[in-house]
Amino acid sequence: MVxxxxxxxxxxxxxxxxLLRVVLRGxxxxxxxxxxLPGRGAWVHPTRRCxxxxxxxGSFARALRASGKPDASPLENRLKTLMDN
Incomplete structure (x- = not known):
């Protein structure tokens, strides 16, 4: 089963x-x-659009039950690296 x-x-x-699993760290x-990694995870397609x-x-904050707006720059940088390869 998949x-x-x-x-x-x-x-x-x-x-x-x-999909990519995304977690909140700091x-x-x-x-x-x-x-x-432990804790809640959110899944997203590895595309710029998604x-x-x-x-x-605010889908990540909601899915990860985070208060405030999480910093997405590390995720954006990682996705850019994936797309360049």
Whole structure:
């Protein structure tokens, strides 16, 4: 059986391998490469569109139950690296 998750931005369901798990560490959004870090995680497609949609709608803060607006710059930098390769 294949694990299925829902993207917090576009709400499309996809296999876990197609999405990035994002966690909150010290008020910053970080990519959990191996999906093993403790705590709540939010899943998002590794695309600029989904990332921008999730940040603008506050989807990460809601999914991760964070108060305030988390810093998305580490996540944006990591996504840019992934897209450049």
């Amino acid at each position: 694990a299925v998750r829902t993207c917090v931005a576009c709400r499309q369901r996809a296999e876990r391998a197609e 008020g910053r959004l970080m990519v959990d490469e191996r999906a093993v 990332l921008e949609l999730a940040v603008s709608r």
